Amino acid sequence: MASPYKLRCNLVGHEKDVRALVTSIFPENGLISGSRDNTACLWVENEADNSYHRELVMRGHSNFVSSICVIPPDDTYPQGLIATGSNDKSILAYIPGVPDPVFKLTGHEGNVCALASGKFGFLLSGSWDTTARVWLNQKCVMVLEGHQMAVWAVGIISGQGIMLTGSADKTIKAWKAGKCIQTYKGHEDCVRGIGVVSEGEFLSCSNDATVRRWAVSSGDCLGIYYGHTNYVYCLSILPNGQDFITGGEDRTLRVWQEGKCVQTIYHPCESVWAVCALPNGDIASGSSDGVIRIFTRAAERVASQEVIEAHEASLANAPVASQPLGDIKIEDLPGPESLQKPGKRDGQTTMVNTNGTVDVYQWDASQTKWVKIGNVVGSSGSTQRTSGKTLFEGAEYDYVFTVDIKEGAPPLKLPYNIAEDPWMAAQKFIYKHELSQVFLDQVANFIIENTKGVTLGTGSVLSNSDPFTGGDRYIPDTDKNAGITNEVSDPFTGAGRYVPEGKTTDSPSNSHFPVKTFLYFDTVSPAEQILGKLKEFNKVIDPELQVSEAAIDNLASLISGSANAEAVKTLEKLIAWPPEYVFPALDILRITIRNQEVCKYFSSSQDCVDLLCQHASQGNPPTCRMLAMRTFANFFRYPEGIELNMRHIDAVLQSAINCKDFNTKNAQVAVASLVLNYCVRLSSLDDLESKSKCLQAIGEILIVNLDPEAAYRLLVAAGTLAALDDSCKALAHSIDLPDVVRKFHTSDVSKLVECSKLLSHTLSS
Incomplete structure (x- = not known):
């Protein structure tokens, strides 16, 4: 070496x-x-x-x-x-x-x-x-x-x-x-x-x-x-x-x-x-x-030789823990004469009995001599305790405390030497007895309190908190009234190129992003068709979940745009139906939250979010899952719905990611539009954590085989964030989004090629 x-x-x-x-x-x-x-x-x-x-x-x-x-x-x-x-x-x-x-x-x-x-x-x-x-x-x-x-x-x-x-x-x-x-x-x-x-x-x-x-x-x-x-x-x-x-x-x-x-x-x-x-x-x-x-x-x-000698002197006087002795007794150790024999390798250590005390030496090959590195304190193999320490489990300690941790449980022994860090001693104690980490603070402070007046080996302990309890999960705040934009028409009913509004970039050729407007799903099927399907399901569903036919007829008022309180209560029951029967009720919910009072009512319901996420989960009928995504997208119409979506961004975005297995255009576009709406909202907020979550969702969904319109909207979503916040560019690189975007440079759809190249340029600038 x-x-x-x-x-x-x-x-x-x-x-x-x-x-x-x-x-x-x-x-x-x-x-x-x-x-x-x-x-x-x-x-x-x-x-x-x-x-x-x-x-x-x-x-x-x-x-x-x-x-x-x-x-x-x-x-x-x-x-x-x-x-x-x-x-x-x-x-x-x-x-x-x-x-x-x-x-x-x-x-x-x-x-x-x-x-x-x-x-x-x-x-x-x-x-x-x-x-x-x-x-x-x-x-x-x-x-x-x-x-x-x-x-x-x-x-x-x-x-x-x-x-x-x-x-x-x-x-x-x-x-x-x-x-x-x-x-x-x-x-x-x-x-x-x-x-x-x-x-x-x-x-x-x-x-x-x-x-x-x-x-x-x-x-x-x-x-x-x-x-x-x-x-x-x-x-x-x-x-x-x-x-x-x-x-x-x-x-x-x-x-x-x-x-x-x-x-x-x-x-x-x-x-x-x-x-x-x-x-x-x-x-x-x-x-x-x-x-x-x-x-x-x-x-x-x-x-210098002077500095090295001072260092060796400090080593020679250092206390060494007793564990190296194991079951060896002091009288069985060799005397100082053994140090006349050279070591076998650099760093080799040996213990020597010097007039009843144990000294530890290390072989220094560069100096070809044994250097004393400390004195062993507390011989574990000795049956005599002339040091005044307490013998516990074969080793000597300055203190052996009796600690009552749990009511009704036998007390535990806590050994401690003053050269130890109280926090490390407490941690060893917790691991040995398989105790919860919530006791760490209590045990360490117990040691400090019961060794007052003694200079501990590592100085004062400054921690005042339990170091293993986690806080509540971070939930980003939202400004209820800022950045609300006007609706645009349903983008799925007509042919031709979709060009987002709200262009603000300095590049005159960029007609793609950033956008400032939300996308909604406002197409309404005839009420008699929706209600007819509900009545059909109502006859075969579990009797405990059935409602009266009159109550179903009353839902027509919601479809027409009014806020009928009785009908809202009925709809609230219907969206809890099993996934194979719920899609007509979800379609009504998607339509009816165009009314702000109805939107406000369902936005205040935790059950509504849970049900929609449940209905969007894998294994459920595709129509049910698609309508859940469209409903979340429509909640962006009013401040109350925006607050709902932002408050539950983790659950909603995860539902969107879980829906990346969709294989139809309408379903994929529903997911992409929901993510785009999140990006539109976040583009006016200083909330980098939520932006990160959206970019991660975009990256995960873009890697699957998507309909061009769905892929396009996801590219627009990423561009909406990246064009207005340089931090998002770095975030995009951290999740390899530029590599994902490049695959669209060779698409057969011209707007996909144009938008993806523009996004690549934005991310690299």
């Missing part, structure tokens, strides 16, 4: 744990750190003293900084941005060189513990609230929901538009266009870090003390790497793109080459929270003692 890494320098400045490390773009070769002291720092290399100096302290968070990433430069921020995630549930963005944030992102309901950036300015965040969020232009455009526990790790495979999330539920998920396309299972404990190796592979590390290599597309685990003896918190890919470094709860930073651990670097502290590979080949670690350490293979950058 290449020469081993040696200490280059220590960066001291943070007051508490360093939880995150990334390299900077501006300045080049800089290092950015985030800490439990609520700050992030920018460190710049100083070749004169072979170290780094702290150039900037970024403040603004009210709780500890958990994650950091760098957002690449764009026209707005030519030097890029530094994004920090915090336990205060927010994300702050800083311009390099400026200590105060330029904007703040809110929406998560728990600690923002992971961040990653991608193409087009996308930002991906993971949180204790069990979700990941996708941000663009300071707005949340997607919420990735599916994990059962905290999302500790995220990554982006930009070339494929795939986003990765790793969770405390032991799984990793791959997402594309906001949908989970793969779940990777294999880890036996929380997934804590993700590193993208290539377009086809990525790495993950876990509390199960392993690192795994995965195939992106197949989901296969390609390799499992063992070496750590405790939680693995972090990993970073080395500049060669294949090898990597890791850090964990066993006090070590480990270097991996070709799947093997080739070097183990111990630290004089409890945890290595963060590791980072630097462009010049050096590596960095952030630890629970608040120190950042840089290690190098370059002989000219190795620290």
